[in-house]
Amino acid sequence: MNKLDWINLKAIILDVDGTLYHQSKLRKKMLFQLLKYYLFQPLRIKDLFILYHFRKEREQLAGQEYENLEEALYQVCADKLNLPVKRIKSVISKWIFEEPNKYLTDYIYPGLIPFLALMRKEGIKIAVYSDYPASEKLKAMQLHADLIVASTDPWVNSLKPKPKGLFYILNTLSYSTSQCVFIGDRDELDGQCARKAGVPFLLISRKRKQADQFYNQLIESYTNYKTRNNAG
Missing domain, CATH: 3.40.50.1000 (HAD superfamily/HAD-like)
Structure with missing residues (x-):
């Protein structure tokens, strides 16, 4: 150091x-939660693709600047998957901004x-x-x-x-x-x-x-x- x-x-x-x-520990925990959830929600399995592409596209936008960055991040993912922005926001809100918070203190x-x-x-x-x-x-x-x-x-x-x-x-x-x-x-x-x-x-x-x-x-x-x- x-x-x-x-x-x-x-x-x-x-x-x-x-x-x-520990982000790696939390991600393992969330992977388990995701699999458990979508095992009983097979019709919403495309949500997993939303999560994957949102993270992937966001990484590729590193160093970028937008007039409205938050909306741009959702729009890029929506365009990639040909899905409504509203659905992108719903999935991201649940699995990135809400569910992980329940376990943060453990890590x-x-x-x-x-x-x-x-x-x-x-x-x-x-x-x-x-x-x-x-x-x-x-x-x-x-x-x-x-x-x-x-x-x-x-x-x-x-x-x-x-x-x-x-x-x-x-x-x-x-x-x-x-x-x-x-x-x-x-x-x-x-x-x-x-x-x-x-x-x-x-x-x-x-x-x-x-x-x-x-x-x-x-x-x-x-x-x-x-x-x-x-x-x-």
Whole structure:
């Protein structure tokens, strides 16, 4: 893990999926839920194609900017499958924005909650920047952030690695790039976004054991910093 500049740090910016919880574990859980559900709903099996293509098309749109990004994401999928946008929205809402929230607390990374509590106690702001809307996910995990930003927000409307969302956070909090750090799990998106904005970046490993140690290591790093600072 790269060292943090604790002396100047004023805000921590967090990605959500794969950064606050084990996304791979949740996906396995949701695959089981999907199969169980559609086993008894064979006439709606096309919903699985909607989910597959929505994720696939969204990945291909990385770095794109639209006048209305949220609607564009649905429309691209609808055009691909020749289905009404209303049905696309219904399936995505259920299986991406609602059902997974029921299980999020089971997969939160060890150390995340005490780390955020420590940062809040020390007066360091917590911001969240995700390509997907994150407010309901944070609520489900009982996590609080000072600022929550999504790529689909009207004032952003661009996907990572475009840095527009990070610039919005910096401007809203009135902090410089050197006073913040962005934490994410995808270097090609989160990391590139941070570099384009000039914000320091920390990458969470996708290896389970390393990811489990990440936030506890940050706590240890900050504790050591405070110890040295007080001793001096």
